[in-house]
Amino acid sequence: xxxxxxxxxxxxxxxxxxxxxxxxxxxxxxxxxxxxxxxxxxxxxxxxxxxxxxxxxxxxxxxxxxxxxxxxxxxxxxxxxxxxxxxxxxxxxxxxxxxxxxxxxxxxxxxxxxxxxxxxxxxxxxxxxxxxxxxxxxxxxxxxxxxxxxxxxxxxxxxxxxxxxxxxxxxxxxxxxxxxxxxxxxxxxxxxxxxxxxxxxxxxxxxxxxxxxxxxxxxxxxxxxxxxxxxxxxxxxxxxx
Amino acid sequence: xxxxxxxxxxxxxxxxxxxxxxxxxxxxxxxxxxxxxxxxxxxxxxxxxxxxxxxxxxxxxxxxxxxxxxxxxxxxxxxxxxxxxxxxxxxxxxxxxxxxxxxxxxxxxxxxxxxxxxxxxxxxxxxxxxxxxxxxxxxxxxxxxxxxxxxxxxxxxxxxxxxxxxxxxxxxxxxxxxxxxxxxxxxxxxxxxxxxxxxxxxxxxxxxxxxxxxxxxxxxxxxxxxxxxxxxxxxxxxxxxxxxxxxxxxxxxxxxxxxxxxxxxxxxxxxxxxxxxxxxxxxxxxxxxxxxxxxxxxxxxxxxxxxxx
Numbered sequence: 001x002x003x004x005x006x007x008x009x010x011x012x013x014x015x016x017x018x019x020x021x022x023x024x025x026x027x028x029x030x031x032x033x034x035x036x037x038x039x040x041x042x043x044x045x046x047x048x049x050x051x052x053x054x055x056x057x058x059x060x061x062x063x064x065x066x067x068x069x070x071x072x073x074x075x076x077x078x079x080x081x082x083x084x085x086x087x088x089x090x091x092x093x094x095x096x097x098x099x100x101x102x103x104x105x106x107x108x109x110x111x112x113x114x115x116x117x118x119x120x121x122x123x124x125x126x127x128x129x130x131x132x133x134x135x136x137x138x139x140x141x142x143x144x145x146x147x148x149x150x151x152x153x154x155x156x157x158x159x160x161x162x163x164x165x166x167x168x169x170x171x172x173x174x175x176x177x178x179x180x181x182x183x184x185x186x187x188x189x190x191x192x193x194x195x196x197x198x199x200x201x202x203x204x205x206x207x208x209x210x211x212x213x214x215x216x217x218x219x220x221x222x223x224x225x226x227x228x229x230x231x232x233x234x235x236x237x238x239x240x241x
Numbered sequence: 242x243x244x245x246x247x248x249x250x251x252x253x254x255x256x257x258x259x260x261x262x263x264x265x266x267x268x269x270x271x272x273x274x275x276x277x278x279x280x281x282x283x284x285x286x287x288x289x290x291x292x293x294x295x296x297x298x299x300x301x302x303x304x305x306x307x308x309x310x311x312x313x314x315x316x317x318x319x320x321x322x323x324x325x326x327x328x329x330x331x332x333x334x335x336x337x338x339x340x341x342x343x344x345x346x347x348x349x350x351x352x353x354x355x356x357x358x359x360x361x362x363x364x365x366x367x368x369x370x371x372x373x374x375x376x377x378x379x380x381x382x383x384x385x386x387x388x389x390x391x392x393x394x395x396x397x398x399x400x401x402x403x404x405x406x407x408x409x410x411x412x413x414x415x416x417x418x419x420x421x422x423x424x425x426x427x428x429x430x431x432x433x434x435x436x437x438x439x440x441x442x443x444x445x446x447x448x449x450x451x452x453x454x455x456x457x458x459x460x461x462x463x464x465x466x467x468x469x470x471x472x473x474x475x476x477x478x479x480x481x482x483x484x485x486x487x488x489x490x491x492x493x494x495x496x497x498x499x500x501x502x503x504x505x506x507x508x509x510x511x512x513x514x515x516x517x518x519x520x521x522x523x524x525x526x527x528x529x530x531x532x533x534x535x536x537x538x539x540x541x542x543x544x545x546x547x548x549x550x
Contacts, residue, residue, distance in 0.1 A: 055528055055532075074531070076531045076534060076535060079531065079532050079534035080534050087529060091523055091526045091529050093544065094548055095546075096543070097547075100547065104530065104535065104543060105533045133547075150533070154533070
């Protein structure tokens with residue numbers, strides 16, 4: 001169980017004023033739940049994910065994981081507790097091969113067959129990719145898929161995917177949706193996906209809508225999703241792919 | 242035969258991936274200024290030079306030999322070893338040569354090895370040349386390596402050269418000159434890591450003299466602590482040719498790195514590219530690896546290992 005208690009996150013803006021990115025956000029994610037966080041760009045979704053992972057420290061509030069207060073734990077400590085985060089814009093590594101990254105993610109050398117399985121699940125023809133470096137020779141979509149595979153190679157308590165659909169073509173997206181569907185009932189205890197895609201939202205048990213750093217609405221998918229399309233002026237952003 | 246000297250074996254393993262004197266293939270093992278073991282094969286003939294220290298390595302035309310080892314080890318403090326090795330690779334031959342120098346200096350005087358290697362690669366021949374440099378020992382004496390390599394490639398010859406200096410060499414000045422005839426191809430990969438107060442300088446000139454010749458130079462380095470590195474790779478295009486020079490350095494702590502790639506076209510049909518970058522380890526890379534459960538230093542090691550691989 002993951003719980004955010006009254007999380008706020010402020011930064012200093014250029015004119016020395018404080019800018020509130022997250023404003024008193026609280027929610028609970030029980031085990032075996034699939035949560036989709038959605039909302040307009042710049043609303044604070046990624047910041048919440050980064051606060052859960054420990055990449056950003058909240059200005060106030062607590063993060064509780066399986067009964068333990070992890071607010072002051074490092075990224076590494078949280079990762080070891082079973083929290084994982086797939087970046088919206090994953091970094092590239094000169095010299096680091098796909099196989100090595102997947103093995104690092106897994107925590108030990110990963111057999112070729114396993115690597116291939118994870119890569120196939122994200123729509124990459126695996127043999128071609130195993131020994132490729134995660135450098136500029138890969139396209140944005142390829143790096144993104146490898147990032148998703150790197151989370152699949154782990155067994156996590158909470159797996160967070162930050163806009164996994166970004167940069168992924170339509171054909172692969174269908175495959176990705178199937179993968180997330182399978183994942184939601186498999187490898188990881190709980191899954192959080194930050195997404196604008198209606199098809200991903202339809203997989204969710206619960207939805208949270210974040211706008212201007214606050215929770216705009218939350219609840220079971222069937223309650224939140226129908227209202228979502230009429231709630232925002234810029235609703236076209238939520239009209240699926 | 243396994244040598245009983247664990248220091249020697251350790252050095253041979255680091256620089257040549259062998260545990261003592263090999264059974265197969267051609268080799269010459271030079272220790273503390275003298276040859277201690279040598280073996281020729283039917284197609285690879287190794288003979289000592291008569292006028293100066295060093296050997297001639299002759300590979301017969303169309304021979305295939307993937308197992309040629311020419312390591313040098315220095316275990317005496319204060320030794321200054323200068324050696325001249327000439328490689329004559331016959332037409333159409335296909336060989337892999339592993340050279341390198343390991344210094345174990347436990348004393349207070351500097352140990353130095355200056356190796357001058359010249360390659361004469363025949364038409365259509367293919368050479369893979371791996372040279373590893375390594376230093377160890379807890380003495381205060383410096384470990385100094387100054388390799389010079391001259392590569393002459395005849396028509397359509399191919400040379401793949403890999404040089405590695407990962408640890409423990411206090412001072413290194415590397416000079417590399419390559420001359421390419423028509424259709425010849427040269428690939429140089431240079432990997433370097435310096436730490437402490439080490440200094441390393443690499444100067445390289447690739448002369449593309451024949452139509453259709455091409456060269457690719459990739460240099461990757463990591464400079465830690467207070468070490469300094471200087472790179473001067475230069476490609477000279479004198480005809481219809483292609484060259485790509487790429488220098489990438491990761492800089493850490495109080496290190497200093499200078500990278501001065503030069504491309505020089507003396508023909509309008511020369512297509513030459515250079516790239517150079519120096520920067521710290523990217524913070525996003527560190528964070529990414531930490532989200533996979535690695536500590537900061539483990540993440541740093543993975544990034545550096547990959548970068549220098």
